[in-house]
Amino acid sequence: MNLSEFNYELPEELIAQTPIKKRDESRLMILNRKEQTIEHKKFKEIIEYLQPGDVLVRNNTKVIPARLYGKKETGANVEFLLLNNIENDIWEAIVRPGNKLHVGTKVIFGDGMLEANILEILPGGTRKVEFKYQGIFNEILDKIGLMPLPPYIHETLKEKDRYQTVYAKYEGSAAAPTAGLHFTPELLKKIEEKGIEIANVTLHVGIGTFRPVKEQTIEEHKMHSEHFYIKKEDVEKINKAKKEGRRVIAVGTTSCRVLESISDENTGMVKEIEDDTEIFIYPGYKFKCIDGLITNFHLPESTLLMLVSALAGKDYIMRAYKEAVKEKYRFFSFGDAMFIN
Numbered sequence: 001m002n003l004s005e006f007n008y009e010l011p012e013e014l015i016a017q018t019p020i021k022k023r024d025e026s027r028l029m030i031l032n033r034k035e036q037t038i039e040h041k042k043f044k045e046i047i048e049y050l051q052p053g054d055v056l057v058r059n060n061t062k063v064i065p066a067r068l069y070g071k072k073e074t075g076a077n078v079e080f081l082l083l084n085n086i087e088n089d090i091w092e093a094i095v096r097p098g099n100k101l102h103v104g105t106k107v108i109f110g111d112g113m114l115e116a117n118i119l120e121i122l123p124g125g126t127r128k129v130e131f132k133y134q135g136i137f138n139e140i141l142d143k144i145g146l147m148p149l150p151p152y153i154h155e156t157l158k159e160k161d162r163y164q165t166v167y168a169k170y171e172g173s174a175a176a177p178t179a180g181l182h183f184t185p186e187l188l189k190k191i192e193e194k195g196i197e198i199a200n201v202t203l204h205v206g207i208g209t210f211r212p213v214k215e216q217t218i219e220e221h222k223m224h225s226e227h228f229y230i231k232k233e234d235v236e237k238i239n240k241a242k243k244e245g246r247r248v249i250a251v252g253t254t255s256c257r258v259l260e261s262i263s264d265e266n267t268g269m270v271k272e273i274e275d276d277t278e279i280f281i282y283p284g285y286k287f288k289c290i291d292g293l294i295t296n297f298h299l300p301e302s303t304l305l306m307l308v309s310a311l312a313g314k315d316y317i318m319r320a321y322k323e324a325v326k327e328k329y330r331f332f333s334f335g336d337a338m339f340i341n
Contacts, residue, residue: 001218001283005314007300008321016334017155019162024184027329027336031320033312038323043182043337046294050249052195055241057234057259057290058251059177060200062168064138065145065160070109070116076100078107080116080129081148083174083207084227089131090119094207098125110144138171148174150210150333152299163333172204172227178333179252179295199237201258203228203277213301218282223303228258229274239269242289249292249341253304256290257281263289282306283314292341297324297331312340 020026028046030039041048050056066082078101081094095101095118107116113133120128133140147163157163165180167188192198208224215221238259241248248268250256261277262270268289280303293311298304309317320338329336 003213003216003218003301006218006302006305006309008318008325010300010325010331014325014328014331014335015152016330016332016336017153018157019181019334020330022184023166023182024187026182028182029320029324029329029336029338031312031316031338031340033316033340036316038320040327044184044187046337046339047187047190047194049339049341050191050194050196051247053197053241053244053246055197055199055237055246055248056191056251056294057199057201057238057248057255058165058167058180058183059203059205059254059258060165060167060169061173061177061202061204061254062171063147063164063173063176063205064171065141066148066174067146068109068114068141068144069146070107070114072100073106073108080107080109081174081207083126084204085172086128089133089137091129091131092122092126093129094125095127095129101127110140113140113144148207150175152332153334167200169200170202170204172202174207175205175209176333177203177205177252177254179337181334182294182337183251197237197241199234201228201230201234201255203254203258205254209304210299212299213303213306218306221280221303223278223280225276225278226254226257227274227276228261230258230262230270230272232272235270235272238289242268247291247341248289249294250290251294253293253295253298253307256293256307259289260285260287280306281310283310285310287311292339294337294339296333296337297321297329297335299332308338308340 024044028041068080079096
């Protein structure tokens with residue numbers, strides 16, 4: 001398939017720069033695959049489209065304040081974006097200016113609260129860096145780090161927790177699983193009271209999620225790798241639902257990618273595992289586990305737009321996106337949501 005097939009016109013003013021005041025007041029587009037219909041609702045009304053016995057599978061990763069601004073010993077300004085924790089205090093990071101940060105360079109952050117030494121230049125130009133500090137690393141990050149907002153967001157985020165889901169638990173993401181940003185504790189309580197089960201996976205979202213597809217033939221694109229795990233109790237909930245013919249609905253493309261990476265080709269059953277996934281889902285893919293997906297509106301020509309096209313059909317998705325532009329939905333990370341069922 002050609003990359004241009006996944007392009008669409010998006011006015012810049014529809015790219016949401018700030019989160020909506022109340023999470024579940026965002027708009028919600030409902031796509032019914034069987035009827036090929038499009039409905040317009042508020043996110044809190046999603047409960048009307050969820051059935052008792054459904055299992056909602058959400059990603060409970062937590063975004064770390066991974067953007068750091070510091071200085072070299074010479075006084076020159078430096079920016080780090082932490083990508084993943086390799087081991088102990090050694091991290092992979094994107095660094096700027098890259099041509100000035102050689103092996104052996106030392107960088108100071110937060111007036112000496114944190115020091116970094118560049119150990120190695122990795123393939124792709126990222127750096128392996130080792131940090132030195134007194135105290136607890138994550139507490140220091142909370143004090144001096146900034147949320148690693150996507151490159152299309154130019155406004156400053158006033159409240160850090162608005163780039164976290166209300167159920168974020170395990171630290172390690174460089175980006176939020178944004179479909180989950182719409183849920184409030186009150187809405188989750190109502191969902192459970194209706195008889196809908198909630199299961200969790202943990203996938204630490206990498207910055208690769210924002211990297212564009214460069215190959216004109218999409219099948220030639222190589223996906224970035226992301227680390228995930230799923231616990232026994234969550235596996236049991238999902239497998240019981242599959243056995244009983246109940247729906248499994250992924251909250252976000254990250255949850256979807258975990259479930260489709262670990263599910264049995266014939267039964268859709270999943271297993272308890274910790275692993276990495278490079279799964280690339282595009283039209284033609286046969287879904288094994290999920291029956292529905294809650295997601296945001298994705299970038300033109302992105303792998304995420306290809307994933308939702310695989311689930312709902314490309315023509316239907318492109319029609320829905322055209323409708324979203326016409327109806328002035330808010331797009332991307334802080335934007336509105338879609339439920340494909």
